Amino acid sequence: MSSDITRQAPPATDSSSLGKFLGDTMRRPEFGAFIGTLTVFVFFAVVTSGNGFLTWRGTAGWLNVAAELGIVAVPVALLMIGGELDLSVGSVIGATSVLVAVATGIYGAPIWLSIALALALGVGVGLFNGIVTVRTGLPSFIVTLVSMLALAGLALGLTRFLVGTPNVSLSVEGAWRFLFAGKWGPASISIIWWVLVSLVAGWVLFRTQFGNWIQATGGDRQSAREAGIRTDRVKITLFILTAVAAVLVGVIQTMTFNGGEATRGQVYVFNSIIATVIGGVLLQGGYGSPIGVMLGAMTFGIVNVGIFYTGWSSDWAQLLLGLLLLAAVLTNNLFRRLAMRA
Numbered sequence: 001m002s003s004d005i006t007r008q009a010p011p012a013t014d015s016s017s018l019g020k021f022l023g024d025t026m027r028r029p030e031f032g033a034f035i036g037t038l039t040v041f042v043f044f045a046v047v048t049s050g051n052g053f054l055t056w057r058g059t060a061g062w063l064n065v066a067a068e069l070g071i072v073a074v075p076v077a078l079l080m081i082g083g084e085l086d087l088s089v090g091s092v093i094g095a096t097s098v099l100v101a102v103a104t105g106i107y108g109a110p111i112w113l114s115i116a117l118a119l120a121l122g123v124g125v126g127l128f129n130g131i132v133t134v135r136t137g138l139p140s141f142i143v144t145l146v147s148m149l150a151l152a153g154l155a156l157g158l159t160r161f162l163v164g165t166p167n168v169s170l171s172v173e174g175a176w177r178f179l180f181a182g183k184w185g186p187a188s189i190s191i192i193w194w195v196l197v198s199l200v201a202g203w204v205l206f207r208t209q210f211g212n213w214i215q216a217t218g219g220d221r222q223s224a225r226e227a228g229i230r231t232d233r234v235k236i237t238l239f240i241l242t243a244v245a246a247v248l249v250g251v252i253q254t255m256t257f258n259g260g261e262a263t264r265g266q267v268y269v270f271n272s273i274i275a276t277v278i279g280g281v282l283l284q285g286g287y288g289s290p291i292g293v294m295l296g297a298m299t300f301g302i303v304n305v306g307i308f309y310t311g312w313s314s315d316w317a318q319l320l321l322g323l324l325l326l327a328a329v330l331t332n333n334l335f336r337r338l339a340m341r342a
Contacts, residue, residue, distance in 0.1 A: 029280035030292030032331040036278060036324060037295045037302070044306030053309040060186035061308075066301030067194035068249050070294055072268050073275040074194075074201045075245040077293040079238040080276055081205070083218035083285035084133060084140040086239065088147035089246040089272060092125055093265025095155040096250025098168055101260025105170035106163055112176075118247050125151065126243035130236030148269065156262040166262040172255055181255035190252050194297075197245065201290040214238065218285030274321060275300050278328040299324060 044053055052058045072089050079086055096118040103114040129147055133140045159166050172181075182189035205211035216224040217231045224231050249268070254260050279296025281288030300321065307317040 029287055029289040030295060031280075032328065033279045033292040033295035033299070036328060036331075037299045040299050040302050040306070040320075040324070044302060044309070048306060048309040051309045051311075053306060057186045058305065058309060060188075062298070062301035062305035063191050064186075064188045064301075065304055066294075066297040067188065067190040068252065069268065069271055069275055069300055070194040070297035071190065071197050071249050071252075072242075072245050073272040073279070073297050074198050074290050074293050075238070075242040076272045077276045077279065077281045077288055077290060078201055078205065078214060079235075079242050080273075080281050080283065081218045081285055081288045082214045082235055082238050083221060084235055084238065085144065085273070086129060086242045087141065087144040087269050088125060088129060088151060089242060090266040090269040091148045091151035091155065092122055092243050092246035093250040093253065093268060094262050095121060095151050096247045097254045097260035097264045098155050098159045098166070098262045099260070100251060100254045101168035101170040102159065102162060104172070105168055105259070111172055115251055118251060119244060122243040122247035123240055126240030127236065129243070130239035133239070134232040134235055152262070152266070159260075159262045167259060168261075169259040170254060171258050177255055180252045188256070190256075193248065193252070194294075197248075198290050198294045205290060210234070210237075215286055218287075220286070271300065274325055278324055280328070283329075296328075 048054075072093075076086055076089065099118050099121060100111070100114040103109040103117060104111050109117075125147060129140065129144050132138065133143045136143075156166055159168065178189070180189070205214060213224070213229045213231075213234050216227065216229055217234045221231050246265070246268070250265065253264060275296040276288070276293050277283065277296070278299050279288070279294070280292035303317050303320050303324070304314075307314055307320075
């Protein structure tokens, strides 16, 4: 009599589980950003050995730079994942800066009212960018470029007309100053704002229905619309959130530097895009992670502050950022192909 032999699949080994874990990790959009941030940090830690880069003051220095950039870059990243671009954030920061300084510093308005007016300005700019983009079909690059130029000119012209100078002094003390410009030694409270914005954005993108709508809208807008997603509403909302984040940075800078400046914030126009792309967001839309953008902002801060501790010319920072941007684009495309195969 023959006996049946039951064949069982061999149990999964630790090595196969580890390989699956590494494979899944490498396909995540923030993986390339993590490798880039770690590489840049180690490079400057070695090159600046003993010069203070690894001290609390040095660490706080690049975290402060990363924080203000990250507050803007994370909403910009959500917008880019949704398939659009915003170049007006720099002008919103500058306009917010002078609006708060003029309203409170010159006309004596309560600081809460000045901030409310700035938020209304941000919502208005976001609505304009979003509605014009979705209603006309014009590229958001063009629409937000118009907003950037028009708002910058308006802020500069009105400030000169009202006070005769583009720079307006403002001194705010008490709870409002602590909320937006508080410090613990060399570290700024903007770091906390940055972390909060990033965590909320990550939760929205990966844990809510609206986050699914963002990714679907950026991945394939037509298919998303056929599935019942109101893609126009998604994009308008993202434009508003981007402008509101720029308002927050404008208020932080106004309080920190004790005054407003109409031209302040223009460096954020392309720096936010650089941090976003280094953080793993694709320019084509549909793919990215707020955590990766946090790492991209950290990389930007490390490079800018690390150059100072090396004693090299700041011109080298632009070269390093350019090389990092190219490497990030190539790496992002590779990891997305891996994710699509999976």
